[in-house]
Amino acid sequence: MKKLIGIDLFCGAGGFSLGLSRNNIEIVLANEIEKDFAKTFELNHPKTKMLNEDIHNIDFKKEIKKIGYKSIDILCGGPPCQGFSTVGSKNKKDKRNSLFWEFLRAVNETAPKAVIFENVAGFKSLYNGQAYETLIKELKILGYNVLSNVLNAADYGLPQHRKRTIVVGLSKGYSFEFPKIIKSKNKNLFEDKYLTIMSAISDLPKLNVGEERNQYLCKPKNDYQKKMRGSIKILTEHNCSKYGKRMQKIIGLVPPKGDISDVPVNLRPKKYFNNVYAALRVTFANNMYEICEKLDCDYTTIKNAYIKTGKATDMYLDVNPSLRGYGGMCLPKDTIAIASLMKKLNIDLKLIQSIHDDNLQFKKTVFNGMRE
Secondary structure, eight states, rough: OOOEEEEEEEOOTTTTHHHHHHEEEEEEEEEOOHHHHHHHHHHTTTEEEEOOGGGGOOOOOHHHHHTTTTOOOOEEEOOOOOOGTTTTTTOOOOOTTHHHHHHHHHHHOOOOOOEEEEEEEEGGGGGGGGHHHHHHHHHTTOEEEEEEEEEEEGGGGGGGEEEEEEEEEEETTOOOOOOOOOOOOOTTTTHHHOOHHHHHHTTSOOOTOBBBBBBBBOOOHHHHHHHHHHHSSOOOOBOOOOOOOOHHHHHHHHHTTGGGSOOGGGOOOOOHHHHHHHHHEEEEEEEEHHHHHHHHHHHHHHHHHHHHHSSSTTTTTOOTTTTTTTOOSSSHHHHHHHHHHHHHTTOOOHHHHHHHHHHHHHHHHHHHOOOO
């Protein structure tokens, strides 16, 4: 069977490309503005031409010709759609929404036979449905028949509940059906309904502090484990952090479902102060960003003007519209821990708890109320 040719935009590390390549689709061109993401993509897909630059500067017709193709079969991507307050304006100077329109420009320039657009589960109702309706309208103007659905990775054999909106545009003469769920939804048998984390990792040996193992515990117990191993027989990157004696002592003092209040004061890490203060600054920046959004003014301009006064740096003032708030492991965990401690100590002050509450609201804004 002849391979189809595709382009991956906003490609990140290349997960979309990996899925397509496993289905006889060769990704010949990819775009990613983040340098580290682009390097990772190139390691994962060394034969694909990577355009590590701003998508606004790319002439897709020229790029396709440069690599020896007159046309492509599939274009895929998941552009950020935050800041969609000027839906329909196509104002490419508005950095908050221009990436959405750049995706559509790429579709127009390359005229693929099929378009695949992916976004958060709540995409259909973002900005009162305007973003979704605009996407459908524009794809239809470009001559595509459009289908859409919200798919959950857990329904297709992965040990993870991850819902995404998938929009597919097809040129006339082509047809498509979304894949059927491969796991039966038997409410009485959770193991049969979804692949569990335990089923996914039960072949991995347990580790003590500082240990590393390179041998699997046993032969693959299920099809998922067989697929993850492939032809590789050596276990890699299976290790446990080498905590010092003091940290081991601290961790050992925390019972199941416990928190920082279970640890003696003299052993509580000073990083809690630093992390909660960092979360406070990130939350402040996101609050100001929210105000700017409502007033339809540019947050970055105001932020930069304040930084020029010399009273602050931009370390915690930058706001990523695609993510919002703070994340990772330490800031959320430590903020919740301090808020819980204050509650146990009957300290009736709201600031620390509100940092956590606001952060959840920021995530809710991005995912439109649908926590994944």
